[in-house]
Amino acid sequence: MILRNWFCVAVVSTSVAMASATVSEWNGVNPAKWSYNPQTNTIEILAADSATFSFEAYNSGTGAPLDIDNIVVQSGVTGTVHVRIAPQPGSGRTYGAANVKGINLSAATTGNLAGVVISGDLGALTGVTVSNITGAVAADDGTNISVAGNLGAALTLNSATALNVAGGGTHTGDITIAGAGPHTGAISLTGDYSGDMTLTGDRSGQVKINGDLTSTGSVTITGEVGDRPVC
Amino acid sequence: MFRRALVLWLTGSVVAGAAAAPYYVAYEGNDFPENEGWERLYGDENGEGNGGATRSLVNGELVLDSLRSPQIYDSYLFRRALNPGPGEFFFFEWRLNVLANNGPAADSIITIARDGRGTLSLQVGNADVYSEREFWRLPLMPGVPHAFRVESADMLSYSLYVDGTFARNGIWDLNSLNESYVGFGDGRLGGGVTSLASWDYVRFGTVPEPAASALGSMLLALFLRIRK
Numbered sequence: 001m002i003l004r005n006w007f008c009v010a011v012v013s014t015s016v017a018m019a020s021a022t023v024s025e026w027n028g029v030n031p032a033k034w035s036y037n038p039q040t041n042t043i044e045i046l047a048a049d050s051a052t053f054s055f056e057a058y059n060s061g062t063g064a065p066l067d068i069d070n071i072v073v074q075s076g077v078t079g080t081v082h083v084r085i086a087p088q089p090g091s092g093r094t095y096g097a098a099n100v101k102g103i104n105l106s107a108a109t110t111g112n113l114a115g116v117v118i119s120g121d122l123g124a125l126t127g128v129t130v131s132n133i134t135g136a137v138a139a140d141d142g143t144n145i146s147v148a149g150n151l152g153a154a155l156t157l158n159s160a161t162a163l164n165v166a167g168g169g170t171h172t173g174d175i176t177i178a179g180a181g182p183h184t185g186a187i188s189l190t191g192d193y194s195g196d197m198t199l200t201g202d203r204s205g206q207v208k209i210n211g212d213l214t215s216t217g218s219v220t221i222t223g224e225v226g227d228r229p230v231c
Numbered sequence: 232m233f234r235r236a237l238v239l240w241l242t243g244s245v246v247a248g249a250a251a252a253p254y255y256v257a258y259e260g261n262d263f264p265e266n267e268g269w270e271r272l273y274g275d276e277n278g279e280g281n282g283g284a285t286r287s288l289v290n291g292e293l294v295l296d297s298l299r300s301p302q303i304y305d306s307y308l309f310r311r312a313l314n315p316g317p318g319e320f321f322f323f324e325w326r327l328n329v330l331a332n333n334g335p336a337a338d339s340i341i342t343i344a345r346d347g348r349g350t351l352s353l354q355v356g357n358a359d360v361y362s363e364r365e366f367w368r369l370p371l372m373p374g375v376p377h378a379f380r381v382e383s384a385d386m387l388s389y390s391l392y393v394d395g396t397f398a399r400n401g402i403w404d405l406n407s408l409n410e411s412y413v414g415f416g417d418g419r420l421g422g423g424v425t426s427l428a429s430w431d432y433v434r435f436g437t438v439p440e441p442a443a444s445a446l447g448s449m450l451l452a453l454f455l456r457i458r459k
Contacts, residue, residue, distance in 0.1 A: 046422050
């Protein structure tokens with residue numbers, strides 16, 4: 001199911017300011033579900049789909065990073081949107097660095113959206129902002145993709161119900177959970193962590209960090225905590 | 232003498248401030264945009280730099296036809312510093328007739344990527360105009376041309392006018408990598424979207440804000456009166 005819906009946004013050539021991209025299908029997909037706006041370097045997800053909707057956005061070259069300014073999920077989209085910032089594991093395809101500046105979800109979508117999964121080489125991200133999500137959110141480093149698959153930049157989730165950062169290395173990016181809450185989902189972080197973590201809003205879910213926190217800048221939790229957070 | 236000197240200084244300050252970086256760029260549909268300093272960004276099912284829309288210049292309008300394939304895109308970018316100086320405001324206006332738009336989204340798109348990073352992208356379909364990042368949508372009367380105008384003094388927020396009437400306010404998306412360019416044209420690759428659209432003009436630049444302009448005129452009138 002997932003394989004059938006993987007898309008490939010392959011960059012043939014890139015420039016520093018604006019990647020010039022060629023978008024192509026991979027493994028037979030329905031191109032009506034998504035589009036690419038070269039004016040703004042934006043990938044827009046258009047169609048409703050109750051199944052997992054997955055696509056790859058990666059730089060097929062090794063030169064300048066691929067800049068994806070935003071991934072916009074329009075209203076009416078259901079299911080889980082899976083964004084992979086690298087080729088699928090085992091594909092054998094090489095890739096260069098990619099920056100995804102933002103992920104923008106329509107407020108009208110969030111009531112139906114089951115979740116957002118971001119995977120790939122997150123070390124190359126300049127920052128991801130996801131807001132108003134009612135479903136699960138997972139940020140995963142994709143173990144077969146890159147040894148650099150750690151959270152190297154800030155990841156901000158507003159009113160997210162769950163967050164899973166599963167990379168095994170050292171996470172240097174800050175994690176911020178904002179919004180009034182209540183945040184009912186679990187937050188799980190595996191690997192050593194040296195960034196700042198700020199959790200705001202009432203929370204009843206668990207917070208699990210499995211790794212070395214000795215280099216962590218700070219961990220701040222505010223709001224009513226209802227389920228014995230473990231840090 | 233002192234009064235005259237003061238008036239001269241003030242007048243000079245206002246004029247100099249308003250003229251710090253005024254500019255005006257206009258595309259009027261008399262030639263293909265790439266012949267007038269715009270950068271063409273186009274492609275089709277064979278990749279970037281191939282095909283593009285079927286183009287024609289008809290009665291001073293640029294007609295972009297991508298009805299053959301949703302893989303066709305054909306946009307035009309103009310790169311330069313955009314933000315207005317003190318006492319100025321920025322405007323971007325265009326007149327467009329979307330003759331056909333097939334698929335779940337609009338194909339005719341304008342982009343204003345402010346200085347210092349930030350993206351505003353408005354999309355015009357058969358019967359609506361909407362903001363890609365802000366998720367608002369306004370209905371339009373289909374099948375007729377519409378004139379749009381964006382104005383901003385700070386490049387953080389803007390006002391949109393449609394056919395000369397204030398329509399709504401909005402904001403730039405500052406969570407952006409894009410910087411210092413404007414764009415227009417058939418801006419969507421994929422999505423099952425095709426279109427036929429006629430672009431009459433695209434104009435942008437900075438002009439003195441009404442208050443600053445009025446003050447300058449007032450000071451100039453005072454100066455001329457003193458000279459008498």
